[in-house]
Amino acid sequence: MTERVAIIGIGATQFRSISPDVSYKELMFEAATKACEDAGVNPRRDVDTFITCSEDYNEGTSITDEYVPDQLGAAMKPVQTITGEGLHGIAAAFMMLRTGSFGIAMVEAFSKASNVLTPDGILACAQDPVYVRPLEVNSLFIAGLEMNLFLHESGVTPADCARVAIRNRAAALKNPLAAWPARLDLEDFAHAEPVAFPLTALDIARPADGAVVVILATESRARSIGRKPVWVEGIGWCNGSPNLETRDWATPHYVTTAADMAYRMAGVTDPGNAFDFCEIDDTYTYKELQHAAALGLGCRCSGRPVINPSGGALGMGHLHEATGLARLYWAVKQLRREAGDLQLDKADRCLVQAWRGVPTESTVCTVLAA
Amino acid sequence: MGNRVAIVGAGMTKFVRRAQETGKELSFNAARMALDSCGLHLDQIEMVCLGTAPDTFDGVHMKGEYLSDGAGAFGKPYMRSFVGGGTGVFAVAQGWYHVASGLCDLCLVVCEEKMSTFQPHAQAAFLTIFDHITERPLKPNLLWIFALEMNRYMTTYGLRKEDIARVAVKNKNNALDHPAAQLAQAVTIEDILQSEVLAWPVQRLDVSPVSDGAVAVVLASESVARRVTNKPVWIEGVGWNLDTAYWTNRDLCYPRYVEEAARMAYKMAGITDPRHQIHIAEPYDPFDYKELHHMEGLMLCGRGEAPQMTLDGITSRDGELPICPSGGLLGVGNPISAAGLMKIAELFWQLRGEAGKRQVSRKVKRGVAQAWGDLMQVGTVVVLGI
Amino acid sequence: MPKRKEPTPTVERSIAAPPYGAVASGLSDDDFHKGRVCTTHWAADARYAWDSGIAIGRYLEGLKAGRLLAVECRKCHRVMIPPRMFCELCFRPIDGWRQVKDTGIINTFSLCYVTWDVKRIKEPQIPAVIEIDGASPGMGIMHLIGGIDPKSVRIGMKVRAVWKPAAEREGAITDILYWRPF
Numbered sequence: 001m002t003e004r005v006a007i008i009g010i011g012a013t014q015f016r017s018i019s020p021d022v023s024y025k026e027l028m029f030e031a032a033t034k035a036c037e038d039a040g041v042n043p044r045r046d047v048d049t050f051i052t053c054s055e056d057y058n059e060g061t062s063i064t065d066e067y068v069p070d071q072l073g074a075a076m077k078p079v080q081t082i083t084g085e086g087l088h089g090i091a092a093a094f095m096m097l098r099t100g101s102f103g104i105a106m107v108e109a110f111s112k113a114s115n116v117l118t119p120d121g122i123l124a125c126a127q128d129p130v131y132v133r134p135l136e137v138n139s140l141f142i143a144g145l146e147m148n149l150f151l152h153e154s155g156v157t158p159a160d161c162a163r164v165a166i167r168n169r170a171a172a173l174k175n176p177l178a179a180w181p182a183r184l185d186l187e188d189f190a191h192a193e194p195v196a197f198p199l200t201a202l203d204i205a206r207p208a209d210g211a212v213v214v215i216l217a218t219e220s221r222a223r224s225i226g227r228k229p230v231w232v233e234g235i236g237w238c239n240g241s242p243n244l245e246t247r248d249w250a251t252p253h254y255v256t257t258a259a260d261m262a263y264r265m266a267g268v269t270d271p272g273n274a275f276d277f278c279e280i281d282d283t284y285t286y287k288e289l290q291h292a293a294a295l296g297l298g299c300r301c302s303g304r305p306v307i308n309p310s311g312g313a314l315g316m317g318h319l320h321e322a323t324g325l326a327r328l329y330w331a332v333k334q335l336r337r338e339a340g341d342l343q344l345d346k347a348d349r350c351l352v353q354a355w356r357g358v359p360t361e362s363t364v365c366t367v368l369a370a
Numbered sequence: 371m372g373n374r375v376a377i378v379g380a381g382m383t384k385f386v387r388r389a390q391e392t393g394k395e396l397s398f399n400a401a402r403m404a405l406d407s408c409g410l411h412l413d414q415i416e417m418v419c420l421g422t423a424p425d426t427f428d429g430v431h432m433k434g435e436y437l438s439d440g441a442g443a444f445g446k447p448y449m450r451s452f453v454g455g456g457t458g459v460f461a462v463a464q465g466w467y468h469v470a471s472g473l474c475d476l477c478l479v480v481c482e483e484k485m486s487t488f489q490p491h492a493q494a495a496f497l498t499i500f501d502h503i504t505e506r507p508l509k510p511n512l513l514w515i516f517a518l519e520m521n522r523y524m525t526t527y528g529l530r531k532e533d534i535a536r537v538a539v540k541n542k543n544n545a546l547d548h549p550a551a552q553l554a555q556a557v558t559i560e561d562i563l564q565s566e567v568l569a570w571p572v573q574r575l576d577v578s579p580v581s582d583g584a585v586a587v588v589l590a591s592e593s594v595a596r597r598v599t600n601k602p603v604w605i606e607g608v609g610w611n612l613d614t615a616y617w618t619n620r621d622l623c624y625p626r627y628v629e630e631a632a633r634m635a636y637k638m639a640g641i642t643d644p645r646h647q648i649h650i651a652e653p654y655d656p657f658d659y660k661e662l663h664h665m666e667g668l669m670l671c672g673r674g675e676a677p678q679m680t681l682d683g684i685t686s687r688d689g690e691l692p693i694c695p696s697g698g699l700l701g702v703g704n705p706i707s708a709a710g711l712m713k714i715a716e717l718f719w720q721l722r723g724e725a726g727k728r729q730v731s732r733k734v735k736r737g738v739a740q741a742w743g744d745l746m747q748v749g750t751v752v753v754l755g756i
Numbered sequence: 757m758p759k760r761k762e763p764t765p766t767v768e769r770s771i772a773a774p775p776y777g778a779v780a781s782g783l784s785d786d787d788f789h790k791g792r793v794c795t796t797h798w799a800a801d802a803r804y805a806w807d808s809g810i811a812i813g814r815y816l817e818g819l820k821a822g823r824l825l826a827v828e829c830r831k832c833h834r835v836m837i838p839p840r841m842f843c844e845l846c847f848r849p850i851d852g853w854r855q856v857k858d859t860g861i862i863n864t865f866s867l868c869y870v871t872w873d874v875k876r877i878k879e880p881q882i883p884a885v886i887e888i889d890g891a892s893p894g895m896g897i898m899h900l901i902g903g904i905d906p907k908s909v910r911i912g913m914k915v916r917a918v919w920k921p922a923a924e925r926e927g928a929i930t931d932i933l934y935w936r937p938f
Contacts, residue, residue: 002471002472019807020807021807021809022807022809022810023806023807023808023809023810023811023813024807024809025809025811025840025841025842026809026811026841029841033847036847042847044845044846050612055425055431055432056424056425056426056431056498057425057426057431057432057802058431059804060498060502060802060803060804060806061498061499061502062425062495062496062498062499063423063424063454063499063743063744065452065453065454065612065743065744065748066454066499066615066745066747067501067615068612068615069612069613069614069615069844070615070616070840070842070844071840071842071844073844073847074612075612075613075614075844076611076612076613076614076626076627076630077611077612078609078610078611078612078631078634079453079611079612079748080451080453080460080464080610081451081452081453082449082450082451082452083425083432083433083434083450083451083452084434084449084450088449091447091449092449092464092467094471095467095470095471095473096467096471098470098471098472098473099470099471101470101638112806112807115804115805115806115807117803117804117805118801118802118803120801121800121801121802121803122431122800122801122802123431124801125425125429125430125798125800125802126430126431126432126435126436128436129428129429129430129796130796133796133798134796236447237448237449238445238446238448239438239443239444239445239446239447239448240444240445241444242435242436242437242438242439243439253445257445258447261447356432356435359435360432360435362435362438384782386781386782386783387782387783388782388783388784388785388788389781389782390781390782390783390793391781429798429800489797490873490874491873491874493872493874494872494873494874496872497872497873501838502804502806503806503812503816503928503929504812504815504838504897504898505898505929507928507929507930508883508898508899508900508930509871509872510872510883510898511870511871511872513866513868513870514866514868514883514898517866517867517868517883518864518865518866518883518884518885519864520866521864521865521866521911522864522911525864525911567867567869568868568869568870569868569869569870569880570866570867570869570880571866572866614844616836616838616840616844618838618885618895618896618898619894619895619896620894621863621894622864622885
């Protein structure tokens, strides 16, 4: 009989613009220690499978898998590295736990964005080497193109986009882990540095360093440990086209496909009303609005669902592959009613969604419930 | 153990030193052939898993995303795993849990490598696998770490080069019957011993080549597998294990992480006596001594006993326990992750009696494929049975 | 304008085995270097400045001062080098630091005639794993052997670190030039 899957532990370091005092291993150890403490598990004894999410080029090391086990308590244990979003790691853990062959899983991702001296150079390497790179344009042009079309087709204005950043960075003022809290107004956007029209510097989530670890378990293991579970009711992930030339720039179908998969699993038929809050990707301001539409969240005229109460990536920082896990961390906090100053009155069910950034069409979303 | 999962189709490209095809095209060719081999169409595939090793070779960041369309993942749930050289066999374990979880019935697993892109030579890219602070300033190269391990292994058990070279002779000769082989040669032990010393005790013919290539397999849940083919090859056990990154704190004479991975897979498969319950094996052989090292880690013989087993002819194609009948990495080629999946494909064909000239003499019902990777660190094991 | 080489797929039909189809057109070195096929080039601009952190930061400071530092875990009683802030076996923070000797034993070595960027050299580099005296048994670091005829190197030899002069040390693993048998 396939068991339900629960999140039983979370741990995160502070998210900071720089973290010169600690190495990535030390960040990972801190997050893992906190998550294990939270879950009440000893990784050496209790965790059956470990999943880390990272990309070599973000670290400056090939086969980053080599360097992960020790600080997670995973040495001489089953460890796999997925080059995907932290939420892909959650999907992998979900599947492994459902096979019945594993009882407890640990998922980890981190960012040392501050150690990357040439982020534009590295992102350029993600562009197609034959068809796109020779144009030698900063990768943000891809977001600029998409934003331009989105504004044109949807009637959303640059000011609407600005309000996303204003709201999220203000929310981050109450988030003790956030790297980029700020009180902004539309005036700031009027003077914002243009980057890739219509994208300005203030429309873009800034990078931050940090690590997040999540511990999941099957229902029976969760109950035997005695931790209050947060249920993973559904999860979906999907890839669109990696090619700029063959994608539908107007509509992120892959987001809808991933959402449908998660909704079906979770028994969600009316996403506009099913969630109390959603943590969805806001790597760029327009993305939050585009994703909300593609996820079927409706007009949110009544104020429900609340979007990105954590402050999002705009407020917390963009954490490479850990970005989605940082959202999941706060979603779990909300559902457990442990979110402190960020706590919403109603927080029983939510959606967490992540996107892998330009130039990808890769997304994961998951439905969680208290 | 969740739903039973079987491999129902397989396909691979030729392994070559430098392919004109892009990585996407290599992936597509392998995926296409795997689907054709079992009469399925991409529309029927529900999820896709890709395995591919260092992005550095291709100079493409987020290589998994770039290759996703070639791997058939457009519009589908897709993930890429990356555990160094262990990826090729691990990708099947990843595909296994996709299906065994009950989330899908048909999963395509593709492994691709295009090492030739890196200029001037792919080997230089391996500098970046070493610790950026404590090791890279010494300008290590990949040969160092293999040579260090080979020396430790040989010295611990008092082995001679001849004992090790025998593996390269077996595999390169076996590969003469593999249509996709890059480096099949009728070599002798003398040839190996006379070849250029690269990093003593490693000589040129002890080493598998840099290669481009791709392999794909189709995984299906039990009910679907039985409709697709009358000879499904069951995934009976999967195991993987990662040792500490501090490889200089370990004794390199024995791959204990391979043993741990094997134990995990054997337990799932109900194997208690691997030497007799496994009929055919494809351990990872990037260097000749590695096959011996891994035979011991897979507990197919005792520690230090693998050379004798090879000398006695037990591991030849018409021996009691044929090992690397495909020709292995030494003979077929080493496009890192595709090489591991090639071993899985070989067992798939062998178990179904479809390996043509490579078909082993004895009747085989159960085999084990194993890959290795990282800093002498990861073991990935899959047990297949028919 | 060199004549563009059309792909010539290689099909093997003579070997009875599952059809491998027409795939992987192999190019020769000449095809590639003489421009018979279209290529694009890109030199990746990928530069990093890694935070060494607490453990390795202190290790490097020790190297600058001409010392090797290790850490200890009181639970498993290991003395570990290279240092780390956590014991990976016990999954707990380490308990303290200890200076270890700059002598050791060769655990394994190689004589390498090829550089990292694939150039042939006449005098081999001698990489080795050196078990450090004062650390737990088997606790080694990677470094180079020098000051000896390569043919004389043996596993089990005692070696001592040869340091750069203090003024030239920077706080790097290369502050040790090599290890010489004694």
